[in-house]
Amino acid sequence: MSLNMNKALIVFKNISAYEMNFNPNDIAERFVRGDKSRNTDGSGLGLSIAKSFTELQGGDFNIYIDGDLFKVAISF
Numbered sequence: 001m002s003l004n005m006n007k008a009l010i011v012f013k014n015i016s017a018y019e020m021n022f023n024p025n026d027i028a029e030r031f032v033r034g035d036k037s038r039n040t041d042g043s044g045l046g047l048s049i050a051k052s053f054t055e056l057q058g059g060d061f062n063i064y065i066d067g068d069l070f071k072v073a074i075s076f
Contacts, residue, residue: 007075007076008075008076009073009074009075010073010074010075011072011073012071012072012074013069013070013071014069014070015068015069015070016068016069016070017068019067019068020065020067020068020070022065024062024064024065025063027047027063028047028048028051028063029048047063047072050072050074054074054076057076058076059074059075060073060074060076061073061074062074
């Protein structure tokens with residue numbers, strides 16, 4: 001993440017119980033879930049919708065993964 005004084009940056013962080021081993025670009029695709037063993041409700045659309053909405057508003061949506069740390073950075 002680079003600092004730009006002309007943009008607002010929002011970063012959401014979440015720590016998982018396990019190391020995440022997926023590609024950050026793939027996880028934002030439609031119908032993709034981060035946890036393959038998950039069998040509860042969820043369509044895998046949340047990050048895809050958030051990314052599309054952010055980009056339609058002229059913003060940038062980036063996902064960063066470092067072991068068990070998951071970060072989403074949104075800038076406008």
